[in-house]
Amino acid sequence: MLEVSGVATGYLGENVISGIDFTVGGGEVVAIIGSNGAGKTTLFRAVCGLLRPTAGTVRFEGEPIHGWPTHRISRAGLAFVPAERHLFAYMSVKENLALGAYPRRPRPVDLDLVVELFPRLGERFAQRAGTMSGGEQQMLAVGRALMSRPRLLMLDEPTTGLAPNLADAAYRALATLRQSGLTLLVAEQQVPLVLRLADRGYVLENGRIQMEGSAKELEQDPDVRRAYLGVT
Amino acid sequence: MLLDGTALGLQFGLLGVGLTLVYGLGGILNLAYGQMAVMGAMVVTLTMRAGLPAGWAVAVGLLTVGALGLLLDATIMRPVYRQQGEHRVLLSLLLTLGVGIVIDGLLMWRYPIGSLGLDIGGAAVEIFGVRMRTGTLLASVISVTTGGLMLAFLRMSTLGKAIRSVIQDEEGSRLVGINPAAVRRLIFILSGILAGLVAVTRSMTSPVGVNAGIDFTILALIVAVVGGLGSISGAFVAGILLGMVSTVSAFYIGQYITTIVLLAAAAATILLRPTGLLGRNT
Structure with missing residues (x-):
């Protein structure tokens, strides 16, 4: 591959x-x-x-x-999750995930999969990425990468x-x-x-x-x- | 007076947004911004003189400044994008300052006493029991509509989110599949159109002269600084606030002093809240 x-x-x-x-x-x-x-x-x-x-x-x-x-x-x-994560700090968890699917619109199935993998993200959809803990940011970075399938x-x-x-x-x-x-x-x-x-x-x-x-x-x-x- | 202030403030807000969007691209300050606005106004004037109706003339004017933004992005900004950090900021300042001076020079050479005044009719209309000039009213309606559309576009549409993502974290945006070069192009076009639009709405209440470029740039800088450079919603809030301040001080103290009052507002913001009214919030 x-x-x-x-x-x-x-x-x-x-x-x-x-x-x-x-x-x-x-x-x-x-x-x-x-x-x-x-x-x-x-x-x-x-x-x-x-x-x-x-x-x-x-x-x-x-x-x-x-x-x-x-x-x-x-x-x-080919998706890459860097160590510094490079999240969009001033956007919500949901917006970060949605942009992960760019240029397509985010598919609900994919969102569901990410939330299933990281239930924590589902509880924090509206929270700003920059205000989350390190562990949550790492989850979000992986989740965002997964949104592009x-x-x-x-x-x-x-x-x-x-x-x-x-x-x-x-x-x-x-x-x-x-x-x-x-x-x-x-x-x-x-x-x-x-x-x-x-x-x-x-x-x-x-x-x-x-x-x-x-x-x-x-x-x-x-x-x-x-x-x-x-x-x- | 309060309505006048809001009307002016909305235009200030749009002016600031156009500058702050470009600033979001790693600290690029477009010092030719005001001259772009004036050039838009002059194109409208010339097109109208050629016999086109005002609406069409405005469309031609806005498209021209949009194209000018595109041209800047494709030519003179290229070396700027290759730089990072302070170098990017400095190079952008020098190059755009040069562009501004060139546009200024060309306009003053070709049209030494030219100015755009869109006469919408000075007749007063009553709104909520307050008398307002038609020009002011139309300028406000255009500004509110454009501002609302801009905010909705940036907050809700996928493309708008892509623009904000490049401003917040360019590397992150590349990783999710966004082409930053395309976004930069779009931002420069948008910024040019906004500058042109503000020059047009300003001309509905008072004439915009060929030499007004530097005033527009300074005004946009003040609004963007008070709102927090790089902050879109901040620029709107700051614009409305400063529009009020400007109208009030022009009424009670005098027109000549308003620029000083506005600069003082910017200085106070830098001292008290260096990140601007709303902080960093694209």
Whole structure:
């Protein structure tokens, strides 16, 4: 579904990531793990067009999308939930969700699905997005992305700023989405959480992919255990 | 007097909205805004002189300023969009200031004593037992209708929400599939039309001269600042408020002093409520 090959990009002419190859198959959940500054966010921004790759190709469902503007990639069915969420702070929960379906009108079925996944949002339809708690904002960001009926959902550190119990809840919601057949690509520092959800994963370090494998393999790898799972 | 103040205030409000919408695009202040308004007025004048009825002339005038907005967006604003933060603000100030000076120069060179006065008839009519001039009345009706339509469009329609989303969080808007370039284009056209419309409604009560551009810009800036730059509903509220203040001070103190009173209102707002009357609220 997503094929990234040889991608390099960065800021101010300096490559932050380079030689990135990875794939995501339909229905798969793939994790990109790595510490702060490893280049996870840069990689995701390059995939969804917020940052133009300086080298390499990105194919989504066979089509080369590198060089497309973000709105076109989003309309093609690739939704991205950034760590900073980028909600419309002065609009209500309902308006945020409605815009998620842009350029179509929001479909009631989709609204129902989002509310079923996050009942909290349903209770707060009229509330302004900017006044909600971090956990609720994260729910709204995911809900807004779902309103466009994406075929691939990319999440950058969905647990940023969330208390441990909320982080668990976030991953339970992602597990529900996975069961519904949605393809997920998740960047995460909280490695135990994401490996429990993922089928496969890639380890990103210093802007390069250092390792790849099934979630089980990564969980048992001594280097990964030492670096990310707090096992010595 | 109260009705006069409201009528004036509604026009101030529309003037402020046109400026504040553009400001929402990452802090772009269009200093050629007033000159755009005047250019609209002059096109109306010339079209009427060519023999077209007033209604058609106004339509031609508004379309011209709308097209001018489109032209600005497609040409001189391009490098501005590529900048972020302070650079964007500064570059937009310099470039639009230049555009304003050029328009001013052209108008004063070609039409040194030209002015638009739409004579709707000075006859007074009675409304709620108050005597009002027909021109004032028509200007108010147009302003109220346009203001209502603008608010409804921005709050209720999908396109209007898309405009607000770009103002609130451009990256977020791109992520949901909105093309910010298209929205910017639309905002510049809308803003131009609003500027032209206000020049036309102003001309229904007093003539609008070729050199009125800078006054319109300053007025729009004051309204937008008091309402909170970037706030659409704030600009409306501030416009009505300042329209009252302006009318009252013109009546009791004198016309010459109203600009100073309005500037003082803006200064007080910056000191007491830097975010404007309603705060940030697109």
